[in-house]
Amino acid sequence: MYAYDYSSDEILIERFREGDDLAFDLLVRRYEQKVYQLAYRLTNNPDDAADVAAEAFLRMYNSLKRFRGDAQLSTWLYRVVSNVFFDFRKREARHQHIPLELSTEDSDETMELPIEDENIDIMGHAMQEEQKRVLMEAIQQLPEYQRVMVVLFHIEERPYEEIAQILGLPLGTIKSRLNRARNALRELLEPYRELFGVETSPTIGQPQEANDAL
Amino acid sequence: MRCEQVRNLLNEYIEGSVSGAMRDRVQAHLDACTACRGELEFFQAIWRGLSAMPEVTPPADLHGRIMTHVRANARVREAHQRVAFWRWAGAAAVAAGLFLMGFFAAQSDSVKGENFPAPVQKKKPEIEMPQPVQAGVFIVYRQAENGARLPVLEARMNREVTAELYYAPDPETKAESMVVWQGKLQPGKTVEIPLQMHLQHSKERVLTLWWVFDGQKRVLFVPAGYPPAKIASVRLQAKLGDALRQLASLYQTPIEWVPNGEEPLVVLDVEDATLEGALHQLLIGSTYGVKRHGETWRVVSK
Numbered sequence: 101m102y103a104y105d106y107s108s109d110e111i112l113i114e115r116f117r118e119g120d121d122l123a124f125d126l127l128v129r130r131y132e133q134k135v136y137q138l139a140y141r142l143t144n145n146p147d148d149a150a151d152v153a154a155e156a157f158l159r160m161y162n163s164l165k166r167f168r169g170d171a172q173l174s175t176w177l178y179r180v181v182s183n184v185f186f187d188f189r190k191r192e193a194r195h196q197h198i199p200l201e202l203s204t205e206d207s208d209e210t211m212e213l214p215i216e217d218e219n220i221d222i223m224g225h226a227m228q229e230e231q232k233r234v235l236m237e238a239i240q241q242l243p244e245y246q247r248v249m250v251v252l253f254h255i256e257e258r259p260y261e262e263i264a265q266i267l268g269l270p271l272g273t274i275k276s277r278l279n280r281a282r283n284a285l286r287e288l289l290e291p292y293r294e295l296f297g298v299e300t301s302p303t304i305g306q307p308q309e310a311n312d313a314l
Numbered sequence: 315m316r317c318e319q320v321r322n323l324l325n326e327y328i329e330g331s332v333s334g335a336m337r338d339r340v341q342a343h344l345d346a347c348t349a350c351r352g353e354l355e356f357f358q359a360i361w362r363g364l365s366a367m368p369e370v371t372p373p374a375d376l377h378g379r380i381m382t383h384v385r386a387n388a389r390v391r392e393a394h395q396r397v398a399f400w401r402w403a404g405a406a407a408v409a410a411g412l413f414l415m416g417f418f419a420a421q422s423d424s425v426k427g428e429n430f431p432a433p434v435q436k437k438k439p440e441i442e443m444p445q446p447v448q449a450g451v452f453i454v455y456r457q458a459e460n461g462a463r464l465p466v467l468e469a470r471m472n473r474e475v476t477a478e479l480y481y482a483p484d485p486e487t488k489a490e491s492m493v494v495w496q497g498k499l500q501p502g503k504t505v506e507i508p509l510q511m512h513l514q515h516s517k518e519r520v521l522t523l524w525w526v527f528d529g530q531k532r533v534l535f536v537p538a539g540y541p542p543a544k545i546a547s548v549r550l551q552a553k554l555g556d557a558l559r560q561l562a563s564l565y566q567t568p569i570e571w572v573p574n575g576e577e578p579l580v581v582l583d584v585e586d587a588t589l590e591g592a593l594h595q596l597l598i599g600s601t602y603g604v605k606r607h608g609e610t611w612r613v614v615s616k
Contacts, residue, residue, distance in 0.1 A: 124384075125381065128377065128381065128384075129377065132372065132376055132377060132380060133372055136370065136372040136376055137369065137370050137372075140370045141367075146373060149370075150372075150373060150376055150379050150380075153372075153376065153379075153380060154379055154380045154382075154383035154384070155383070157383070157384055158383055158388060161384050161388050162388060162389050228366075231363050232363070232366075232367060232368075235360070235363050235364060235367070236367075254361065254364035254365060257365065257544070259544040259545070260545075261588065279322075279325055279326070282325050283325075286356065286357060293356060296356060296359035296363065297355075297359055298352055298355045298356040298359055299352070
Protein backbone atom coordinates (compact mmCIF):
# COMPACT_ATOMS: atom_id res chain seq x y z
CA MET A 101 0.00 0.00 0.00
CA TYR A 102 1.45 3.30 -1.02
CA ALA A 103 0.46 6.71 0.28
CA TYR A 104 1.58 9.96 -1.24
CA ASP A 105 4.09 11.74 0.93
CA TYR A 106 4.01 15.51 0.87
CA SER A 107 7.46 15.85 2.40
CA SER A 108 9.62 18.10 0.30
CA ASP A 109 12.48 16.64 -1.73
CA GLU A 110 15.10 17.83 0.70
CA ILE A 111 13.33 16.17 3.62
CA LEU A 112 13.19 12.90 1.68
CA ILE A 113 16.85 13.21 0.71
CA GLU A 114 17.74 13.80 4.34
CA ARG A 115 15.72 10.77 5.36
CA PHE A 116 17.44 8.70 2.69
CA ARG A 117 20.84 9.86 3.90
CA GLU A 118 19.91 8.71 7.36
CA GLY A 119 19.31 5.23 5.98
CA ASP A 120 15.60 5.28 5.18
CA ASP A 121 15.13 3.47 1.86
CA LEU A 122 11.42 4.20 1.86
CA ALA A 123 12.31 7.85 1.25
CA PHE A 124 14.19 6.79 -1.87
CA ASP A 125 11.19 4.83 -3.07
CA LEU A 126 9.06 7.94 -2.62
CA LEU A 127 11.53 10.07 -4.57
CA VAL A 128 11.47 7.55 -7.40
CA ARG A 129 7.68 7.63 -7.49
CA ARG A 130 7.74 11.39 -7.52
CA TYR A 131 10.06 11.64 -10.51
CA GLU A 132 9.78 8.40 -12.49
CA GLN A 133 7.15 9.74 -14.88
CA LYS A 134 9.24 12.82 -15.68
CA VAL A 135 12.43 10.83 -16.01
CA TYR A 136 10.79 8.20 -18.22
CA GLN A 137 9.22 10.89 -20.36
CA LEU A 138 12.56 12.58 -21.07
CA ALA A 139 14.22 9.21 -21.68
CA TYR A 140 11.47 8.25 -24.12
CA ARG A 141 11.78 11.50 -26.05
CA LEU A 142 15.50 10.90 -26.40
CA THR A 143 15.39 7.22 -27.33
CA ASN A 144 11.97 6.99 -29.01
CA ASN A 145 11.69 3.47 -27.69
CA PRO A 146 9.75 2.38 -24.57
CA ASP A 147 12.17 -0.37 -23.64
CA ASP A 148 15.29 1.77 -23.97
CA ALA A 149 13.52 4.57 -22.11
CA ALA A 150 12.79 2.28 -19.16
CA ASP A 151 16.44 1.14 -19.16
CA VAL A 152 17.68 4.73 -19.21
CA ALA A 153 15.26 5.64 -16.40
CA ALA A 154 16.34 2.67 -14.26
CA GLU A 155 20.02 3.49 -14.74
CA ALA A 156 19.39 7.16 -13.94
CA PHE A 157 17.75 6.25 -10.64
CA LEU A 158 20.56 3.85 -9.84
CA ARG A 159 23.03 6.70 -10.29
CA MET A 160 20.80 8.85 -8.13
CA TYR A 161 20.86 6.17 -5.42
CA ASN A 162 24.63 5.93 -5.55
CA SER A 163 25.29 9.64 -5.53
CA LEU A 164 22.44 11.18 -3.58
CA LYS A 165 24.77 11.50 -0.62
CA ARG A 166 26.92 13.83 -2.65
CA PHE A 167 24.00 15.86 -3.99
CA ARG A 168 24.94 19.38 -2.97
CA GLY A 169 21.53 20.90 -3.33
CA ASP A 170 22.60 23.86 -5.44
CA ALA A 171 20.08 22.90 -8.11
CA GLN A 172 16.57 21.54 -7.92
CA LEU A 173 16.46 17.76 -7.70
CA SER A 174 14.50 17.63 -10.98
CA THR A 175 17.23 19.64 -12.74
CA TRP A 176 19.88 17.36 -11.36
CA LEU A 177 17.90 14.29 -12.45
CA TYR A 178 17.54 15.67 -15.98
CA ARG A 179 21.28 16.03 -16.01
CA VAL A 180 21.71 12.43 -14.90
CA VAL A 181 19.24 11.22 -17.57
CA SER A 182 21.11 13.16 -20.26
CA ASN A 183 24.42 11.64 -19.17
CA VAL A 184 22.98 8.12 -19.08
CA PHE A 185 21.58 8.71 -22.55
CA PHE A 186 24.96 9.92 -23.88
CA ASP A 187 26.60 6.80 -22.40
CA PHE A 188 23.96 4.50 -23.90
CA ARG A 189 24.44 6.06 -27.30
CA LYS A 190 28.20 5.68 -27.11
CA ARG A 191 27.75 2.00 -26.34
CA GLU A 192 25.16 1.64 -29.10
CA ALA A 193 27.31 3.43 -31.65
CA ARG A 194 29.91 0.68 -31.27
CA HIS A 195 27.32 -1.89 -32.28
CA GLN A 196 25.18 -0.46 -35.00
CA HIS A 197 24.96 1.84 -37.94
CA ILE A 198 22.47 4.66 -37.65
CA PRO A 199 20.28 5.33 -40.71
CA LEU A 200 20.63 8.81 -42.07
CA GLU A 201 17.27 9.28 -43.70
CA LEU A 202 13.81 9.47 -42.28
CA SER A 203 11.65 6.55 -43.19
CA THR A 204 8.20 6.98 -44.62
CA GLU A 205 5.54 4.38 -44.26
CA ASP A 206 5.10 3.36 -47.89
CA SER A 207 7.86 4.73 -50.00
CA ASP A 208 10.68 7.20 -50.16
CA GLU A 209 8.42 9.72 -51.84
CA THR A 210 7.03 12.61 -49.87
CA MET A 211 3.50 11.71 -48.87
CA GLU A 212 0.69 13.11 -50.93
CA LEU A 213 -2.22 14.18 -48.92
CA PRO A 214 -5.43 14.68 -50.89
CA ILE A 215 -7.83 16.47 -48.61
CA GLU A 216 -11.52 16.24 -49.27
CA ASP A 217 -14.04 18.42 -47.55
CA GLU A 218 -16.22 15.70 -46.08
CA ASN A 219 -13.44 13.96 -44.22
CA ILE A 220 -11.30 16.93 -43.44
CA ASP A 221 -11.26 16.13 -39.72
CA ILE A 222 -10.11 12.59 -40.25
CA MET A 223 -7.40 13.82 -42.55
CA GLY A 224 -6.52 16.59 -40.14
CA HIS A 225 -6.12 14.03 -37.40
CA ALA A 226 -4.12 11.71 -39.60
CA MET A 227 -1.87 14.60 -40.59
CA GLN A 228 -1.30 15.51 -36.97
CA GLU A 229 -0.40 11.94 -36.13
CA GLU A 230 1.92 11.78 -39.10
CA GLN A 231 3.44 15.10 -38.12
CA LYS A 232 4.21 13.78 -34.64
CA ARG A 233 5.77 10.65 -36.06
CA VAL A 234 7.90 12.58 -38.54
CA LEU A 235 8.96 15.05 -35.84
CA MET A 236 10.00 12.27 -33.46
CA GLU A 237 11.96 10.56 -36.21
CA ALA A 238 13.64 13.80 -37.20
CA ILE A 239 14.61 14.44 -33.58
CA GLN A 240 16.22 11.00 -33.52
CA GLN A 241 18.43 12.04 -36.44
CA LEU A 242 19.89 14.99 -34.58
CA PRO A 243 23.29 14.61 -32.91
CA GLU A 244 22.86 13.71 -29.21
CA TYR A 245 23.58 17.12 -27.76
CA GLN A 246 21.22 18.86 -30.16
CA ARG A 247 18.56 16.25 -29.50
CA VAL A 248 18.75 16.75 -25.74
CA MET A 249 18.50 20.52 -26.16
CA VAL A 250 15.53 20.40 -28.53
CA VAL A 251 13.67 17.93 -26.31
CA LEU A 252 14.36 19.87 -23.11
CA PHE A 253 13.43 23.24 -24.55
CA HIS A 254 10.63 22.50 -26.95
CA ILE A 255 8.95 19.39 -25.54
CA GLU A 256 9.76 19.41 -21.85
CA GLU A 257 9.58 23.23 -21.94
CA ARG A 258 12.50 23.84 -19.62
CA PRO A 259 13.89 27.40 -19.56
CA TYR A 260 17.31 28.20 -21.03
CA GLU A 261 18.78 28.75 -17.58
CA GLU A 262 17.82 25.26 -16.47
CA ILE A 263 19.11 23.66 -19.67
CA ALA A 264 22.41 25.45 -19.07
CA GLN A 265 22.51 23.86 -15.61
CA ILE A 266 21.52 20.44 -16.93
CA LEU A 267 24.18 20.38 -19.61
CA GLY A 268 26.75 22.34 -17.65
CA LEU A 269 27.22 24.87 -20.45
CA PRO A 270 27.05 28.67 -20.46
CA LEU A 271 23.72 30.24 -21.33
CA GLY A 272 25.04 31.82 -24.53
CA THR A 273 26.34 28.46 -25.76
CA ILE A 274 22.97 26.86 -25.09
CA LYS A 275 21.17 29.54 -27.09
CA SER A 276 23.49 29.39 -30.07
CA ARG A 277 23.62 25.58 -30.13
CA LEU A 278 19.88 25.34 -29.80
CA ASN A 279 19.53 27.66 -32.74
CA ARG A 280 21.80 25.39 -34.76
CA ALA A 281 19.76 22.40 -33.63
CA ARG A 282 16.52 24.03 -34.78
CA ASN A 283 18.03 24.77 -38.17
CA ALA A 284 19.22 21.18 -38.44
CA LEU A 285 15.76 19.94 -37.52
CA ARG A 286 14.22 22.23 -40.09
CA GLU A 287 16.55 20.85 -42.78
CA LEU A 288 15.53 17.29 -41.86
CA LEU A 289 11.89 18.28 -42.14
CA GLU A 290 12.24 20.04 -45.49
CA PRO A 291 10.63 17.14 -47.45
CA TYR A 292 7.62 17.36 -45.14
CA ARG A 293 6.72 21.04 -45.50
CA GLU A 294 3.22 20.19 -46.68
CA LEU A 295 2.63 18.13 -43.57
CA PHE A 296 3.25 21.30 -41.59
CA GLY A 297 0.83 23.28 -43.70
CA VAL A 298 3.56 25.26 -45.42
CA GLU A 299 3.58 25.16 -49.18
CA THR A 300 6.02 27.56 -50.73
CA SER A 301 9.52 26.35 -51.22
CA PRO A 302 12.02 28.71 -49.65
CA THR A 303 13.76 30.38 -52.50
CA ILE A 304 16.04 33.02 -51.21
CA GLY A 305 15.47 36.18 -53.12
CA GLN A 306 14.92 39.85 -52.91
CA PRO A 307 12.01 41.07 -50.83
CA GLN A 308 8.83 41.54 -52.81
CA GLU A 309 8.97 45.26 -52.20
CA ALA A 310 12.30 45.52 -53.96
CA ASN A 311 10.94 43.61 -56.94
CA ASP A 312 7.90 45.83 -57.13
CA ALA A 313 10.05 48.89 -57.14
CA LEU A 314 11.91 47.73 -60.22
CA MET B 315 18.12 43.13 -44.82
CA ARG B 316 19.13 40.08 -46.78
CA CYS B 317 17.12 36.87 -46.66
CA GLU B 318 20.01 34.91 -45.13
CA GLN B 319 20.30 37.39 -42.27
CA VAL B 320 16.57 37.27 -41.63
CA ARG B 321 16.49 33.47 -41.69
CA ASN B 322 19.23 33.30 -39.10
CA LEU B 323 17.06 35.36 -36.81
CA LEU B 324 13.73 33.59 -37.33
CA ASN B 325 13.84 31.42 -34.22
CA GLU B 326 14.83 34.32 -32.02
CA TYR B 327 12.09 36.33 -33.69
CA ILE B 328 9.52 33.65 -32.81
CA GLU B 329 10.51 33.60 -29.16
CA GLY B 330 10.52 37.38 -29.04
CA SER B 331 14.18 37.84 -28.23
CA VAL B 332 14.88 40.04 -31.25
CA SER B 333 14.26 43.50 -29.96
CA GLY B 334 14.01 47.13 -30.91
CA ALA B 335 15.14 48.32 -34.30
CA MET B 336 16.29 44.87 -35.39
CA ARG B 337 12.82 43.48 -34.83
CA ASP B 338 11.33 46.25 -36.96
CA ARG B 339 13.79 45.49 -39.75
CA VAL B 340 13.02 41.78 -39.66
CA GLN B 341 9.30 42.57 -39.63
CA ALA B 342 9.67 44.92 -42.61
CA HIS B 343 11.52 42.23 -44.54
CA LEU B 344 8.92 39.61 -43.69
CA ASP B 345 6.12 41.94 -44.81
CA ALA B 346 7.76 42.18 -48.19
CA CYS B 347 9.28 38.72 -48.73
CA THR B 348 6.97 35.77 -49.32
CA ALA B 349 9.76 33.21 -49.22
CA CYS B 350 11.00 34.30 -45.79
CA ARG B 351 7.45 34.49 -44.53
CA GLY B 352 6.99 30.89 -45.64
CA GLU B 353 10.16 30.03 -43.75
CA LEU B 354 8.83 31.76 -40.64
CA GLU B 355 5.59 29.81 -40.92
CA PHE B 356 7.52 26.59 -41.28
CA PHE B 357 9.52 27.25 -38.11
CA GLN B 358 6.38 28.29 -36.27
CA ALA B 359 4.67 25.07 -37.32
CA ILE B 360 7.67 23.05 -36.10
CA TRP B 361 7.60 24.87 -32.73
CA ARG B 362 3.88 24.20 -32.43
CA GLY B 363 4.27 20.57 -33.39
CA LEU B 364 7.00 20.04 -30.81
CA SER B 365 5.11 21.66 -27.96
CA ALA B 366 1.98 19.69 -28.86
CA MET B 367 3.71 16.34 -28.34
CA PRO B 368 1.45 14.33 -26.06
CA GLU B 369 2.55 13.03 -22.67
CA VAL B 370 3.94 9.54 -22.74
CA THR B 371 2.39 6.88 -20.54
CA PRO B 372 5.09 4.86 -18.83
CA PRO B 373 4.81 1.07 -18.81
CA ALA B 374 2.84 -0.26 -15.84
CA ASP B 375 5.87 -2.10 -14.45
CA LEU B 376 8.21 0.91 -14.64
CA HIS B 377 8.48 1.40 -10.90
CA GLY B 378 9.22 -2.27 -10.30
CA ARG B 379 11.79 -2.29 -13.07
CA ILE B 380 13.58 0.73 -11.65
CA MET B 381 13.62 -0.61 -8.10
CA THR B 382 14.82 -4.05 -9.20
CA HIS B 383 17.66 -2.48 -11.16
CA VAL B 384 18.60 -0.27 -8.21
CA ARG B 385 18.47 -3.10 -5.66
CA ALA B 386 20.55 -5.36 -7.87
CA ASN B 387 23.25 -2.81 -8.62
CA ALA B 388 23.36 -0.28 -5.82
CA ARG B 389 26.59 0.22 -4.00
CA VAL B 390 26.36 -0.99 -0.44
CA ARG B 391 25.56 1.97 1.72
CA GLU B 392 28.17 2.43 4.36
CA ALA B 393 27.76 3.17 8.04
CA HIS B 394 24.05 3.52 8.31
CA GLN B 395 21.86 0.72 9.45
CA ARG B 396 18.31 0.70 8.24
CA VAL B 397 16.29 2.64 10.73
CA ALA B 398 13.78 0.93 12.92
CA PHE B 399 10.22 1.92 12.31
CA TRP B 400 9.84 3.96 15.49
CA ARG B 401 12.89 5.98 14.66
CA TRP B 402 11.62 6.55 11.18
CA ALA B 403 8.25 7.68 12.49
CA GLY B 404 9.96 10.07 14.88
CA ALA B 405 12.12 11.48 12.12
CA ALA B 406 9.06 11.88 9.91
CA ALA B 407 7.26 13.87 12.61
CA VAL B 408 10.25 16.15 13.04
CA ALA B 409 10.55 16.43 9.29
CA ALA B 410 6.92 17.40 8.96
CA GLY B 411 7.39 20.12 11.57
CA LEU B 412 10.49 21.42 9.86
CA PHE B 413 8.75 21.26 6.51
CA LEU B 414 5.88 23.42 7.65
CA MET B 415 8.09 25.91 9.41
CA GLY B 416 10.63 26.07 6.64
CA PHE B 417 8.07 26.75 3.99
CA PHE B 418 5.45 28.84 5.64
CA ALA B 419 7.02 30.68 8.54
CA ALA B 420 10.21 31.94 6.95
CA GLN B 421 9.75 35.34 5.44
CA SER B 422 12.46 35.92 2.95
CA ASP B 423 12.91 38.68 0.44
CA SER B 424 15.25 36.82 -1.78
CA VAL B 425 14.28 34.99 -4.90
CA LYS B 426 15.07 31.35 -4.34
CA GLY B 427 13.35 29.75 -7.25
CA GLU B 428 16.30 28.14 -8.95
CA ASN B 429 18.23 27.25 -5.85
CA PHE B 430 17.74 24.05 -4.04
CA PRO B 431 16.58 24.92 -0.54
CA ALA B 432 19.24 24.92 2.13
CA PRO B 433 19.92 21.55 3.75
CA VAL B 434 17.63 20.67 6.59
CA GLN B 435 19.10 21.46 9.97
CA LYS B 436 19.85 18.55 12.20
CA LYS B 437 18.71 20.49 15.27
CA LYS B 438 15.33 19.40 16.45
CA PRO B 439 12.70 22.12 16.70
CA GLU B 440 10.86 23.00 19.88
CA ILE B 441 7.72 21.02 19.38
CA GLU B 442 5.82 22.86 22.14
CA MET B 443 6.35 26.17 20.35
CA PRO B 444 3.00 27.95 19.82
CA GLN B 445 2.24 27.67 16.17
CA PRO B 446 0.78 30.55 14.23
CA VAL B 447 -1.73 29.64 11.56
CA GLN B 448 0.32 28.57 8.64
CA ALA B 449 -1.31 27.82 5.39
CA GLY B 450 0.12 25.81 2.61
CA VAL B 451 -1.61 26.56 -0.62
CA PHE B 452 -0.31 25.06 -3.82
CA ILE B 453 -1.62 25.14 -7.32
CA VAL B 454 -0.77 21.92 -9.06
CA TYR B 455 -1.55 20.97 -12.63
CA ARG B 456 -2.94 17.57 -13.50
CA GLN B 457 -2.67 16.29 -17.02
CA ALA B 458 -6.04 15.37 -18.49
CA GLU B 459 -6.44 12.57 -21.01
CA ASN B 460 -6.83 15.07 -23.82
CA GLY B 461 -3.54 16.69 -22.84
CA ALA B 462 -5.12 19.72 -21.16
CA ARG B 463 -3.61 20.93 -17.90
CA LEU B 464 -6.18 21.13 -15.13
CA PRO B 465 -5.39 23.37 -12.17
CA VAL B 466 -6.11 21.98 -8.73
CA LEU B 467 -5.70 23.90 -5.49
CA GLU B 468 -4.15 21.91 -2.69
CA ALA B 469 -4.56 23.36 0.78
CA ARG B 470 -3.29 22.11 4.07
CA MET B 471 -3.02 23.63 7.52
CA ASN B 472 -1.07 22.85 10.66
CA ARG B 473 -4.14 23.38 12.85
CA GLU B 474 -7.86 23.44 12.36
CA VAL B 475 -8.92 26.52 10.43
CA THR B 476 -12.22 27.61 8.93
CA ALA B 477 -11.57 28.86 5.46
CA GLU B 478 -13.41 30.28 2.51
CA LEU B 479 -12.32 30.43 -1.06
CA TYR B 480 -14.26 32.65 -3.37
CA TYR B 481 -14.11 33.90 -6.88
CA ALA B 482 -14.75 37.58 -7.38
CA PRO B 483 -14.25 39.34 -10.67
CA ASP B 484 -14.39 42.62 -8.78
CA PRO B 485 -13.11 42.10 -5.24
CA GLU B 486 -13.97 45.70 -4.24
CA THR B 487 -17.68 45.22 -4.60
CA LYS B 488 -17.68 41.44 -4.44
CA ALA B 489 -20.15 41.70 -7.31
CA GLU B 490 -20.88 38.33 -8.91
CA SER B 491 -18.68 36.74 -6.29
CA MET B 492 -19.10 33.02 -5.94
CA VAL B 493 -17.99 30.73 -3.16
CA VAL B 494 -15.74 28.05 -4.59
CA TRP B 495 -15.09 26.20 -1.36
CA GLN B 496 -15.97 26.70 2.28
CA GLY B 497 -15.24 24.53 5.26
CA LYS B 498 -12.84 23.37 7.91
CA LEU B 499 -9.28 22.47 7.12
CA GLN B 500 -7.95 19.81 9.44
CA PRO B 501 -4.29 19.59 10.39
CA GLY B 502 -2.43 17.02 8.39
CA LYS B 503 -5.21 16.64 5.85
CA THR B 504 -4.97 17.99 2.37
CA VAL B 505 -8.00 19.38 0.64
CA GLU B 506 -7.97 19.37 -3.13
CA ILE B 507 -10.16 21.80 -4.98
CA PRO B 508 -10.42 21.47 -8.77
CA LEU B 509 -10.51 24.87 -10.45
CA GLN B 510 -11.00 23.99 -14.09
CA MET B 511 -14.72 24.70 -14.12
CA HIS B 512 -14.27 28.16 -12.63
CA LEU B 513 -11.47 28.93 -15.01
CA GLN B 514 -13.70 28.07 -17.94
CA HIS B 515 -16.29 30.52 -16.67
CA SER B 516 -13.75 33.23 -16.10
CA LYS B 517 -13.65 35.78 -18.89
CA GLU B 518 -9.92 36.23 -18.53
CA ARG B 519 -7.02 33.87 -19.13
CA VAL B 520 -6.45 33.86 -15.42
CA LEU B 521 -8.79 33.15 -12.54
CA THR B 522 -8.63 35.49 -9.55
CA LEU B 523 -9.51 33.76 -6.30
CA TRP B 524 -9.69 35.12 -2.78
CA TRP B 525 -8.74 32.86 0.02
CA VAL B 526 -9.80 33.89 3.52
CA PHE B 527 -9.12 32.23 6.84
CA ASP B 528 -8.88 33.63 10.39
CA GLY B 529 -9.18 37.13 8.98
CA GLN B 530 -6.17 36.64 6.72
CA LYS B 531 -6.72 37.25 3.07
CA ARG B 532 -4.68 35.96 0.17
CA VAL B 533 -5.17 36.35 -3.53
CA LEU B 534 -4.51 33.58 -5.97
CA PHE B 535 -4.06 34.20 -9.67
CA VAL B 536 -4.59 30.88 -11.40
CA PRO B 537 -4.01 30.54 -15.15
CA ALA B 538 -4.90 27.46 -17.17
CA GLY B 539 -1.17 26.92 -17.27
CA TYR B 540 -0.87 26.48 -20.99
CA PRO B 541 1.04 27.36 -23.01
CA PRO B 542 3.58 28.51 -20.46
CA ALA B 543 5.90 31.35 -21.45
CA LYS B 544 9.51 30.99 -20.39
CA ILE B 545 10.56 34.51 -21.11
CA ALA B 546 8.58 37.57 -22.02
CA SER B 547 8.95 41.26 -22.53
CA VAL B 548 6.68 43.17 -20.21
CA ARG B 549 5.89 46.83 -19.92
CA LEU B 550 3.23 47.80 -17.44
CA GLN B 551 2.22 50.35 -14.88
CA ALA B 552 -0.47 49.16 -12.53
CA LYS B 553 -1.44 48.55 -8.97
CA LEU B 554 0.42 45.58 -7.56
CA GLY B 555 -2.56 43.20 -7.66
CA ASP B 556 -3.31 43.99 -11.30
CA ALA B 557 0.34 43.70 -12.21
CA LEU B 558 0.57 40.26 -10.61
CA ARG B 559 -2.56 39.10 -12.40
CA GLN B 560 -1.08 40.23 -15.69
CA LEU B 561 2.17 38.39 -15.02
CA ALA B 562 0.29 35.21 -14.05
CA SER B 563 -1.60 35.46 -17.31
CA LEU B 564 1.44 36.26 -19.43
CA TYR B 565 3.65 33.51 -18.03
CA GLN B 566 0.73 31.14 -17.41
CA THR B 567 2.11 30.50 -13.96
CA PRO B 568 0.11 30.68 -10.72
CA ILE B 569 0.94 33.53 -8.35
CA GLU B 570 -0.24 33.81 -4.77
CA TRP B 571 -0.25 37.25 -3.19
CA VAL B 572 -0.51 37.81 0.56
CA PRO B 573 -1.42 41.51 0.87
CA ASN B 574 0.14 43.29 3.86
CA GLY B 575 -2.11 46.30 3.60
CA GLU B 576 0.01 48.04 1.00
CA GLU B 577 -0.74 47.92 -2.67
CA PRO B 578 1.79 50.16 -4.36
CA LEU B 579 1.64 51.36 -7.91
CA VAL B 580 4.34 49.43 -9.71
CA VAL B 581 6.14 49.98 -12.97
CA LEU B 582 7.76 47.24 -14.96
CA ASP B 583 9.77 47.44 -18.15
CA VAL B 584 11.75 44.31 -18.92
CA GLU B 585 12.79 42.52 -22.06
CA ASP B 586 13.11 38.77 -22.35
CA ALA B 587 12.74 38.31 -18.64
CA THR B 588 11.87 35.13 -16.79
CA LEU B 589 8.99 35.34 -14.34
CA GLU B 590 11.50 35.27 -11.52
CA GLY B 591 13.35 38.22 -13.01
CA ALA B 592 10.16 40.14 -13.74
CA LEU B 593 8.83 39.65 -10.20
CA HIS B 594 12.13 40.65 -8.70
CA GLN B 595 12.18 43.82 -10.79
CA LEU B 596 8.54 44.55 -10.01
CA LEU B 597 9.00 44.38 -6.25
CA ILE B 598 12.17 46.46 -5.95
CA GLY B 599 11.58 49.18 -3.37
CA SER B 600 8.33 47.64 -2.16
CA THR B 601 7.62 45.94 1.13
CA TYR B 602 7.16 42.62 -0.67
CA GLY B 603 9.46 39.80 -1.56
CA VAL B 604 8.98 36.68 -3.62
CA LYS B 605 9.33 32.98 -2.90
CA ARG B 606 8.71 29.92 -4.98
CA HIS B 607 6.42 27.26 -3.69
CA GLY B 608 6.22 24.32 -6.06
CA GLU B 609 4.79 25.70 -9.27
CA THR B 610 3.30 28.66 -7.45
CA TRP B 611 5.13 31.93 -6.86
CA ARG B 612 4.24 33.69 -3.62
CA VAL B 613 4.48 37.41 -3.10
CA VAL B 614 4.69 38.05 0.63
CA SER B 615 5.68 40.78 3.04
CA LYS B 616 9.44 41.03 3.51
